[in-house]
Amino acid sequence: MSERADAGEIASLDARAEAEAYEPPLTDWTLRPFAAGAPPLAVAAALAVGLVAVSQLVRAAVVGLPAGPLWRDPFLWLDILNGVLFAYMPTALWLLRRARLRDLRELRPYLREGVSYREVVDSVLRVPPRRLLLAGAAGALLLGALPIVDPGFWEGARPSLATPIMIFFVVRMALSGWLSGHAVATEITALTALAGVGATQMRVDLMNLRTFEIFARTGLRSALAWVLLSSLISLFWLGPGAIFANAFIVGITLASVSFGVFACIYGPHRAIAAAKREAQDAVAARIARAGAALETGREPADAGVRLADLVAWHSHLERVREWPIGAPALARAALLAALALGSWLGGVVMERAVDWLFD
Secondary structure, eight states: OHHHHHHHHHHHHHHHHHHHTOOOOOOOGGGHHHHTSSOHHHHHHHHHHHHHHHHHHHHHHHTOOOSSOGGGOHHHHHHHHHHHHHHHHHHHHHHHHHHHHHHHHHHGGGBOTTOOHHHHHHHHHOOOHHHHHHHHHHHHHHHHTHHHHOGGGSSSSOOOTTSHHHHHHHHHHHHHHHHHHHHHHHHHHHHHHHHHHHHHSBOOOTTOOGGGHHHHHHHHHHHHHHHHHHHHHHGGGGSTTOOTHHHHHHHHHHHHHHHHHHHHHHHHHHHHHHHHHHHHHHHHHHHHHHHHHHHHTOSOTTHHHHHHHHHHHHHHHHTSOOSSOOHHHHHHHHHHHHHHHHHHHHHHHHHHHHHHHHO
């Protein structure tokens, strides 16, 4: 009997370890280079250098080499910035995926009875391929059209649609749009799923809400990734041919960041608020019964003490916070918002200053 129990316990431990080690397969092929085992920064550097090299080769073949030193060519810095952005998006998605997997493993012991950990992980990390395809196509169409529709994309006159340089920029912007679409689809999927997990699938202990701070942490981590992206985009205002769409892109990015963080913590807020109301209602009912019994004299002499304890407990429940975010996290959120706004306004101010100095 003991051997059977030991075997069953070992099997249970093995199943738990297997569940905790579970990681869903990648549905986004743009992340596969990172899954091969190379350091993420090495993969990002290879992507950025590759795009810069191709861009410079195309410029040399179509426009010709710059007259002065290469490092003083402003278009070189634009190519480098485009390369950094091109590499940043899949790198950020990969790092966010790894961090969310760690968060989910930390949340696993606090899931409600009967909730499948694998299904939770799949809902957060496994993006449907069709959603990625549609979002990537939409992003490619939107950004790919910028060289055509935005005259600010070009420092001088806009070339015709059939010229090689126009075709190259349309293709390059479309590739960036494809990656942007994947990033948006991945973030919406993950944050929406996390909001649902926090709202309905977590056990709520009103005396210990630190578990729910994980949702705030993952939301702020995502916000940081997107704020850094908006800061990189704002640097385009420092170069020639700063497109007017920069303001629109940065504005949409910041609005999305705010909505994403709110969505990530609103689900846990609903669960905490519901548990708090239920506990308060239960205590209030006991207070009403104890008070009524005390008035009629049907309770022992120490009934007043127990009634005071119930009233104190009800007051304590009223002070329990309903949001899974404390003062330090709020301060970090405010700092992120200031960083995003500063990068946006700083880019505009610097661009005007450069124009004034060299005009």
